[in-house]
Amino acid sequence: MGQENKLKIRNAAVQVISEKGFYNTRMLDIAEEAELAVGTLYNYFKSKDEILEYIFAKEMERRMEIIAELKAKDISTKKFLKEFLDRHFEVLIRNPHLGRVVVREKDFSGREKSGNIQQFIETLIEALEDIFVEALANSEIKDIDPHLMAVFFFGAIHGMIEHALTKPDIMMLKNAPQFIMERIEHIFIN
Amino acid sequence: MGQENKLKIRNAAVQVISEKGFYNTRMLDIAEEAELAVGTLYNYFKSKDEILEYIFAKEMERRMEIIAELKAKDISTKKFLKEFLDRHFEVLIRNPHLGRVVVREKDFSGREKSGNIQQFIETLIEALEDIFVEALANSEIKDIDPHLMAVFFFGAIHGMIEHALTKPDIMMLKNAPQFIMERIEHIFIN
Amino acid sequence: MGQENKLKIRNAAVQVISEKGFYNTRMLDIAEEAELAVGTLYNYFKSKDEILEYIFAKEMERRMEIIAELKAKDISTKKFLKEFLDRHFEVLIRNPHLGRVVVREKDFSGREKSGNIQQFIETLIEALEDIFVEALANSEIKDIDPHLMAVFFFGAIHGMIEHALTKPDIMMLKNAPQFIMERIEHIFIN
Amino acid sequence: MGQENKLKIRNAAVQVISEKGFYNTRMLDIAEEAELAVGTLYNYFKSKDEILEYIFAKEMERRMEIIAELKAKDISTKKFLKEFLDRHFEVLIRNPHLGRVVVREKDFSGREKSGNIQQFIETLIEALEDIFVEALANSEIKDIDPHLMAVFFFGAIHGMIEHALTKPDIMMLKNAPQFIMERIEHIFIN
DNA sequence: GATGAATGAGAATTCATTCAT
DNA sequence: TATGAATGAATTCTCATTCAT
Known part of the structure; x- marks a missing residue:
């Protein structure tokens, strides 16, 4: 069909x-x-732009699904983030082209329509921020600005993906989740 | 003239x-x-592309100058990174347009010429990597992959800049250097 | 069916x-x-063009039928023209869309096929010309070039229809037949 | 230039x-x-449409100029119309292409922009209507609806032009002004 | 006969680049 | 060196027509 x-x-x-x-x-x-x-x-x-939007919409939807699924699991924030990273990078290892498009073309600026794509990114960052807010409320993490934390986290992920896919350096993709977790290990209480 | x-x-x-x-x-x-x-x-x-390349070349040159200058100062790696971040973000706060161009248009792919711009990014990451390699040799930081570290660091910086400039959220630009340093604080020995 | x-x-x-x-x-x-x-x-x-041709063919056929019918009635030329006008405009008042298409799309030029549509118009003008030729032979009208007369008559009709339908101004459609007859009243002997 | x-x-x-x-x-x-x-x-x-509009604008401007010029002459309405017709047809005889475009493409419907072209026609008809209104006030012509008269007159002119240029039949163009005047001769008092 | 997805030729429009002044 | 009109290759999008179901 x-x-x-x-x-x-x-x-x-x-x-x-x-x-x-x-x-x-x-x-x-x-x-x-x-x-x-x-x-x-x-x-x-309807247009070329719409194809790009569709790609983003689908990918962001998937990420939100992963987040929803993990939320349902009721695990610690640390485990949550680790698993999110694992699954996020796993997708990219399997489909590097997709990763490249998502990290590179997110700044689809200069046209009104692009708003949608910016929106997808925003939504994902906000979802991550929520995780940190909740973790803060549960005293799982130290007193850290959740918004900055979400942006920092998201930026680091994107940066590593972009670099890894541009080289390309698959090994970096494999090591990235563990590496990122170690970098933010200290924010967790206990 | x-x-x-x-x-x-x-x-x-x-x-x-x-x-x-x-x-x-x-x-x-x-x-x-x-x-x-x-x-x-x-x-x-000579061409439209060349204008973009020139913008990047100039900016990367400036960053390399900052790095060279700081290297000459012979300060600790921690101080080095902190000061680099401060000056990097300071420039962007003063000229957000420039920041937006540099973070957004870096993926100028699909053309041979673009190689130059990719190269600028590479060079900067390598410079950062050198810092970490040296710090490792001096036992200033823990045993961490310097390449991954440079990419992570660079990604986080770019991510925060991009987000801050897109919103725009000047306050985030101001807080970012301190926040990033706190996130990597733990890699330093002592 | x-x-x-x-x-x-x-x-x-x-x-x-x-x-x-x-x-x-x-x-x-x-x-x-x-x-x-x-x-x-x-x-x-067979094609989009053919649809337009069909519309014209049908309409011209109707007009020719009216003419044939009126000819059979054996009435004076003046009565003939008046009745032709009445019936012509009556159709348009009932179906303005049709009128608009017929007056506007008659110049379907630039393609060979269009010949047919031009032909319909020609045929109708010739039919009117015949009326005038005959009237002339019967000394019903003054010595006037029947060809010019037919073209003039046809043009005036079309112009009024077009204007009335474009505004739209139904009242003009209603008054048009009488008005046109008054304008050519003087060509009749007696 | x-x-x-x-x-x-x-x-x-x-x-x-x-x-x-x-x-x-x-x-x-x-x-x-x-x-x-x-x-x-x-x-x-700016566009293909704009070219057509420009052609119309120029032509209608010329007609308005002729009308203004004749008005300044302060001649009788009958002379006025005759001279207008003469000059109008004269232009067309010299440039049949232009005539063909103006009479054929006036119904540039289906797009908003076309409004301008319709407007040109309207304006010309209104100018003619003014002539008849004035003539009526001066008792130069009989009591006839000036609006209907303008539309009728304009339609007849256009119809004859279109027919003459389509055939093409230059002789008809030459005879048209006189023929049209004879057709409306009876509306004048005296 | 009815359907509507697939097709690809065709057209308007854009814009980097050139070059005569 | 500065200018900006001229150029035409390139690209997106449209839509009449076909044809397998």
């Missing part, structure tokens, strides 16, 4: 955009990668 | 690109902001 | 083309208005 | 649009006819 093509287009777009960057990718590039006609792309997406 | 115009163009480009993003900025936009004719831009830069 | 769909398509086309103009009307627009699938349109018409 | 190119583009557009119709004319066609690059067209006009 139709969803199959939408998926094909998304995957093709991820592939090509990760290689050439969003602005250097033509609709024709995506179409060829997807083995479809250009016109067909427009049966599934 | 001519350098005055080159500076005008650079400043205009920073201003406009920070607002619209590199790909949504036309040479005409830069020319208008600089109060020059489009043709004049080409008397100072 | 099938003719029902052909009619639905024609009516839908008249409706949409009258609103958006032929070139700004997509097959999809017509299909939606007709509550049919685009593909279905092609079971009844 | 620049106006020279604007004129070249206008003339080329008139030529091509008169042959192929507005919607079947590509910007490239106009550019080639004008012996300019496509891009150059956009240095003088």
